[in-house]
Amino acid sequence: MLVKKSANLLITGGSGFMGSAFIRFLFEQTDFSGRVINVDLLTYASSKRSLASCESSPRYTFYQANIHHQAFIEELLLNHEIDAVIHFAAETHVDRSIQHPEVFVDTNIRGTFTLLECIRKYPHIHFHQISTDEVFGSLGEGGTFHEHTPYRPSSPYAASKAASDHLVSSYAKTYGLSITISHSVNNYGPFQHREKLIPCMLHKAFQNKKLPLYGSGQQERSWIYVDDHAFALWTILTKGEKGQAYGICGTDIFTNLAVVKKILSTVLDVPENQLDESAYISHIADRPGHDFRYALDGKKLHSLGYKPKIDFAEGLKKTISWYKKERYANTAFSGR
Numbered sequence: 243m244l245v246k247k248s249a250n251l252l253i254t255g256g257s258g259f260m261g262s263a264f265i266r267f268l269f270e271q272t273d274f275s276g277r278v279i280n281v282d283l284l285t286y287a288s289s290k291r292s293l294a295s296c297e298s299s300p301r302y303t304f305y306q307a308n309i310h311h312q313a314f315i316e317e318l319l320l321n322h323e324i325d326a327v328i329h330f331a332a333e334t335h336v337d338r339s340i341q342h343p344e345v346f347v348d349t350n351i352r353g354t355f356t357l358l359e360c361i362r363k364y365p366h367i368h369f370h371q372i373s374t375d376e377v378f379g380s381l382g383e384g385g386t387f388h389e390h391t392p393y394r395p396s397s398p399y400a401a402s403k404a405a406s407d408h409l410v411s412s413y414a415k416t417y418g419l420s421i422t423i424s425h426s427v428n429n430y431g432p433f434q435h436r437e438k439l440i441p442c443m444l445h446k447a448f449q450n451k452k453l454p455l456y457g458s459g460q461q462e463r464s465w466i467y468v469d470d471h472a473f474a475l476w477t478i479l480t481k482g483e484k485g486q487a488y489g490i491c492g493t494d495i496f497t498n499l500a501v502v503k504k505i506l507s508t509v510l511d512v513p514e515n516q517l518d519e520s521a522y523i524s525h526i527a528d529r530p531g532h533d534f535r536y537a538l539d540g541k542k543l544h545s546l547g548y549k550p551k552i553d554f555a556e557g558l559k560k561t562i563s564w565y566k567k568e569r570y571a572n573t574a575f576s577g578r
């Protein structure tokens with residue numbers, strides 16, 4: 243067991259989309275009895291409201307701080323008797339990485355380096371790196387990525403995550419740190435920032451605007467509901483082996499066009515085959531370096547007992563009804 247149920251966890255980026263889902267999951271859906279220390283800078287991508295349900299717990303503490311602040315992080319590790327660091331904090335939007343790559347280098351590479359330097363002083367602390375399947379680059383028509391696929395990142399975002407993964411692995415080899423890495427497919431669910439595909443499409447839909455789709459929309463992605471990601475991560479931490487990487491896959495693979503049609507069909511309550519695509523979707527210039535296809539082999543993690551519980555149809559319904567209630571309560575969708 244890498245992390246005991248009574249462990250004290252320092253979570254970086256815990257106010258972001260996936261970090262907050264993991265903290266809610268720990269408190270609400272597991273027998274976790276330790277403490278959570280959340281360190282988050284609260285950038286544009288974060289949401290304070292995402293952790294409203296945990297704030298009153300005496301086992302939850304929040305610090306607004308930068309992971310670059312080495313002395314402060316070291317003090318937290320010591321004062322809170324931290325057993326493991328779960329590292330979510332990152333700049334995460336591919337389009338932004340194309341416009342402003344330097345902040346990705348700074349946060350994702352330099353930030354991870356700083357955390358590793360902190361842990362080097364306290365080598366009993368386990369370090370889990372939240373990575374992505376995007377470090378592996380793009381697949382052609384067939385095949386799947388697995389944990390040993392060579393890295394071939396396409397975007398500055400993916401390259402910065404790849405570089406930080408390499409730092410993590412090198413600190414395990416060189417300094418003997420206890421580490422694990424997870425490579426997840428695309429997450430979706432409540433509290434995701436509007437710049438990402440599903441919330442972006444919902445936002446446009448509820449503004450009665452056409453849904454902007456990159457290129458032909460034929461790029462394929464695998465999807466996981468964010469609570470399933472939390473479950474997968476907890477499986478790794480409680481049943482995984484140190485030094486190992488784990489692929490986290492979801493239930494379904496779809497083209498971006500298929501995802502957008504499913505969104506429209508659910509929001510409009512019209513069967514997918516009766517949708518007039520041209521009325522609701524506008525194809526825009528493709529993203530430079532856009533990866534064609536991601537798919538991941540999740541057998542290694544399945545062998546630890548993880549299996550996603552929520553398929554895309556159910557997850558999308560839950561996500562849409564959350565956005566409708568939370569963000570767009572007073573808007574009606576007419577499609578244009």
Ligand SMILES: NC(=O)c1ccc[n+]([C@@H]2O[C@H](COP(=O)([O-])OP(=O)(O)OC[C@H]3O[C@@H](n4cnc5c(N)ncnc54)[C@H](O)[C@@H]3O)[C@@H](O)[C@H]2O)c1
Pocket residue numbers: 254255256257258259260261281282283284285286287288289307308309310329330331332333334335349353372373374375403425426427428429430435
């Ligand atoms: N969203 C996905 O589909 C996906 C898939 C695979 C892997 N990942 C990885 O999962 C992690 C979390 O992704 P997300 O979608 O929740 O991201 P997010 O953008 O929603 O949240 C990132 C969080 O990190 C915080 N942060 C940024 N810079 C910081 C700094 N210097 N110091 C402290 N906090 C800082 C932000 O304030 C924010 O709360 C990232 O490492 C990302 O690369 C995401």
